[in-house]
Amino acid sequence: MTADTRQMPKPVSKGPVARPGPRRVTISDVADALGLAKGTVSRALNGYPDIAEATRLRVTRAAERMGYRPLAQAQAIRTGRARALGLVLNAGRSDAHKPFLTDFLDGISRAASEESWTLTVATAMDEADEVATLGRLVDERKVDGFILPRTKLHDPRIDLLRERAVPFILYGRTADPTGCAWFDIAGEEAMAAAIDRLHAAGHWRIGFINGGTEYTYARLRRDGFLAAMARHGLPTPPELIVEDVLTIPQGEAAGLRLLDLPEPPTAILCALDLAALGLYRAAARAGRRVGHDLAVISYDGIPEAATAEPPLTTYAVDTRAAGENLARMLLARIRGADPETLRVLVPAVLIARGSDRAPDAIPDPAGPARQLA
Amino acid sequence: MTADTRQMPKPVSKGPVARPGPRRVTISDVADALGLAKGTVSRALNGYPDIAEATRLRVTRAAERMGYRPLAQAQAIRTGRARALGLVLNAGRSDAHKPFLTDFLDGISRAASEESWTLTVATAMDEADEVATLGRLVDERKVDGFILPRTKLHDPRIDLLRERAVPFILYGRTADPTGCAWFDIAGEEAMAAAIDRLHAAGHWRIGFINGGTEYTYARLRRDGFLAAMARHGLPTPPELIVEDVLTIPQGEAAGLRLLDLPEPPTAILCALDLAALGLYRAAARAGRRVGHDLAVISYDGIPEAATAEPPLTTYAVDTRAAGENLARMLLARIRGADPETLRVLVPAVLIARGSDRAPDAIPDPAGPARQLA
DNA sequence: GTTTCGCCCGAAACCGGTTTCGGCAAGGGG
DNA sequence: CCCCTTGCCGAAACCGGTTTCGGGCGAAAC
Numbered sequence: 001m002t003a004d005t006r007q008m009p010k011p012v013s014k015g016p017v018a019r020p021g022p023r024r025v026t027i028s029d030v031a032d033a034l035g036l037a038k039g040t041v042s043r044a045l046n047g048y049p050d051i052a053e054a055t056r057l058r059v060t061r062a063a064e065r066m067g068y069r070p071l072a073q074a075q076a077i078r079t080g081r082a083r084a085l086g087l088v089l090n091a092g093r094s095d096a097h098k099p100f101l102t103d104f105l106d107g108i109s110r111a112a113s114e115e116s117w118t119l120t121v122a123t124a125m126d127e128a129d130e131v132a133t134l135g136r137l138v139d140e141r142k143v144d145g146f147i148l149p150r151t152k153l154h155d156p157r158i159d160l161l162r163e164r165a166v167p168f169i170l171y172g173r174t175a176d177p178t179g180c181a182w183f184d185i186a187g188e189e190a191m192a193a194a195i196d197r198l199h200a201a202g203h204w205r206i207g208f209i210n211g212g213t214e215y216t217y218a219r220l221r222r223d224g225f226l227a228a229m230a231r232h233g234l235p236t237p238p239e240l241i242v243e244d245v246l247t248i249p250q251g252e253a254a255g256l257r258l259l260d261l262p263e264p265p266t267a268i269l270c271a272l273d274l275a276a277l278g279l280y281r282a283a284a285r286a287g288r289r290v291g292h293d294l295a296v297i298s299y300d301g302i303p304e305a306a307t308a309e310p311p312l313t314t315y316a317v318d319t320r321a322a323g324e325n326l327a328r329m330l331l332a333r334i335r336g337a338d339p340e341t342l343r344v345l346v347p348a349v350l351i352a353r354g355s356d357r358a359p360d361a362i363p364d365p366a367g368p369a370r371q372l373a
Numbered sequence: 374m375t376a377d378t379r380q381m382p383k384p385v386s387k388g389p390v391a392r393p394g395p396r397r398v399t400i401s402d403v404a405d406a407l408g409l410a411k412g413t414v415s416r417a418l419n420g421y422p423d424i425a426e427a428t429r430l431r432v433t434r435a436a437e438r439m440g441y442r443p444l445a446q447a448q449a450i451r452t453g454r455a456r457a458l459g460l461v462l463n464a465g466r467s468d469a470h471k472p473f474l475t476d477f478l479d480g481i482s483r484a485a486s487e488e489s490w491t492l493t494v495a496t497a498m499d500e501a502d503e504v505a506t507l508g509r510l511v512d513e514r515k516v517d518g519f520i521l522p523r524t525k526l527h528d529p530r531i532d533l534l535r536e537r538a539v540p541f542i543l544y545g546r547t548a549d550p551t552g553c554a555w556f557d558i559a560g561e562e563a564m565a566a567a568i569d570r571l572h573a574a575g576h577w578r579i580g581f582i583n584g585g586t587e588y589t590y591a592r593l594r595r596d597g598f599l600a601a602m603a604r605h606g607l608p609t610p611p612e613l614i615v616e617d618v619l620t621i622p623q624g625e626a627a628g629l630r631l632l633d634l635p636e637p638p639t640a641i642l643c644a645l646d647l648a649a650l651g652l653y654r655a656a657a658r659a660g661r662r663v664g665h666d667l668a669v670i671s672y673d674g675i676p677e678a679a680t681a682e683p684p685l686t687t688y689a690v691d692t693r694a695a696g697e698n699l700a701r702m703l704l705a706r707i708r709g710a711d712p713e714t715l716r717v718l719v720p721a722v723l724i725a726r727g728s729d730r731a732p733d734a735i736p737d738p739a740g741p742a743r744q745l746a
Numbered sequence: 747g748t749t750t751c752g753c754c755c756g757a758a759a760c761c762g763g764t765t766t767c768g769g770c771a772a773g774g775g776g
Numbered sequence: 777c778c779c780c781t782t783g784c785c786g787a788a789a790c791c792g793g794t795t796t797c798g799g800g801c802g803a804a805a806c
Contacts, residue, residue, distance in 0.1 A: 140444065
């Protein structure tokens with residue numbers, strides 16, 4: 001039967017296909033079972049007002065009983081809605097957010113699945129790749145909106161999505177927030193509060209180890225640090241500030257630089273816990289003892305901070321909650337909410353542990369050591 | 374105009390919708406521009422053999438020029454293929470794989486996007502939730518197959534997917550691998566090699582700190598440990614084995630238990646780097662010095678192992694490569710490959726650093742300390 | 747010079763939903 | 777009693793692709 005070669009022309013280079021056995025129950029099945037038109041069933045299920053309450057009840061019950069689940073992409077094709085949130089991770093640099101990732105994903109995916117949405121994640125090598133990946137997901141309409149973590153002051157991702165009119169929400173702030181929804185933790189306030197705390201303990205020579213300056217958060221945290229120092233009339237010479245410190249080894253190097261100063265600081269504020277963990281090592285090498293003659297306060301609240309020696313005093317961010325908030329806000333944005341109304345700033349919470357004590361280094365005998373309540 | 378209330382009945386409780394402005398270019402646009410039928414364009418693009426080579430070229434070029442990107446879910450509805458891989462993370466317990474997550478996701482998503490597939494991730498609280506989430510994703514046809522990390526000896530996820538005839542691949546092995554594709558690292562061989570190494574250095578009293586015994590990997594690593602010990606004729610009394618150690622604090626507790634023994638081990642093998650890091654603390658508290666009078670070998674290759682003091686000798690797994698392999702194998706499985714042929718076992722690679730030296734504890738003067746080449 | 751293939755492509759059905767449009771029947775007002 | 781609403785639902789178009797079916801046409805075979 002040579003006719004077979006004409007029938008069913010199969011694509012080349014594609015193997016046999018594993019077909020799922022039992023056919024799923026479609027909306028037509030439900031309609032037939034009820035003697036209704038499938039359009040009616042669809043409208044009943046989607047809450048259109050032109051369906052009688054009794055009918056709606058009949059339909060929802062039958063759908064439930066028959067185990068009907070609408071096919072996501074069949075709806076998507078007409079509604080233009082994939083019911084998926086997008087997240088593009090930069091796997092290139094910045095190990096900084098690795099520890100949070102599980103919590104972050106969990107927060108997002110939990111909030112998303114509450115509404116039967118899902119989370120699509122992709123990774124990119126560098127910034128250009130990141131933008132390209134966003135474009136691809138948009139082109140294929142795989143996702144309805146994006147969460148953009150680690151925002152920069154000038155962020156090409158924002159430019160792309162703004163131009164394409166795709167909904168998005170920032171985790172962090174940016175230079176020009178026009179038309180942007182965002183959620184962020186008030187790192188600047190945490191830095192300022194940390195300085196208040198150190199100043200109240202009598203410190204006046206305080207170092208600062210900051211994160212990646214290309215990111216907005218680093219700018220904000222430095223501002224918070226500088227503002228609080230100025231408010232207390234404390235000097236902030238450039239040699240006391242190290243920036244672009246993202247990892248433990250970098251933190252160690254930065255710490256050594258500060259501690260080897262002719263007049264080393266008695267307290268050091270770190271914008272990242274990882275930097276602080278590196279600083280611990282630097283202190284050990286420099287013969288200083290954190291919690292005794294060197295006070296350290298940090299920011300992030302990674303689990304390792306609790307089991308460090310001494311336990312690290314840090315301003316913790318609830319990454320899971322952040323993920324949940326971001327997902328919920330993005331959903332609102334996708335559903336048409338005005339981005340300008342979707343802006344939330346949440347404080348970091350202080351977890352006071354032992355590292356910010358430094359009784360052996362009460363620095364300035366001239367300055368009065370104020371008592372704490 | 375009361376007629377408006379009859380026109381366009383909008384669903385209740387759904388706000389205004391942000392519509393994308395410029396309409397995308399569809400397959401019909403391409404067909405019209407070329408004067409072809411859209412079916413022809415589709416077949417040309419998908420490599421059907423009944424399209425002339427010249428036509429195929431014309432079509433692909435035009436599609437490229439016009440910026441045509443097929444709409445993922447429009448294809449999915451007919452082909453039954455969402456072009457998405459699924460991954461359900463258990464956010465409940467087991468902090469163990471947190472450090473790898475970024476690399477893992479990166480590996481998967483990289484291999485997936487090579488073929489224009491995407492990765493959908495969801496999280497679950499516990500095992501039941503995990504199975505429910507898998508079911509939901511399958512019901513909505515959001516994904517075409519799953520990667521199942523952290524497999525157990527008896528794994529309900531496998532039962533579900535097997536029953537539903539959904540393609541999947543295990544990261545790890547399981548008791549009954551019938552019809553399962555899997556990829557795994559040969560942890561048992563690594564454990565055995567570690568024992569060989571310690572034995573060659575003269576150790577004969579060796580402790581073992583294992584991971585979570587509900588997982589297959591722990592069973593395998595214990596088997597590897599026991600087999601190698603037996604092969605060398607070394608005793609393995611129960612008090613030298615601690616199991617279900619997943620975190621740094623648990624590792625510290627386990628270490629203390631071993632080091633406080635009347636006759637403590639001179640070397641300890643850990644199934645997880647995190648356990649070893651905890652053991653470091655236990656050693657410090659017990660007055661033992663890792664790399665001097667206590668040898669430690671571990672497994673995983675987390676970054677912290679390199680910067681620990683002393684640097685940790687460990688058998689490293691390339692998590693990114695694992696993700697890539699898993700994704701590629703799952704794609705093959707989805708495309709119909711026989712699961713029994715999709716089974717890959719890869720060795721862990723030894724990263725020899727300082728922690729497995731213990732010159733001050735050469736244990737048995739009676740036994741000949743063999744020389745290493 | 748027919749007949750027979752076989753290569754290519756057009757036309758149309760189909761996938762599983764959503765949305766529009768129109769009409770029937772009941773109810774209300776004049 | 778008739779007409780005009782109004783509520784409610786059926787029928788069909790539509791979304792953007794994929795796949796089937798069949799036919800036109802040129803070349804090889806007879």
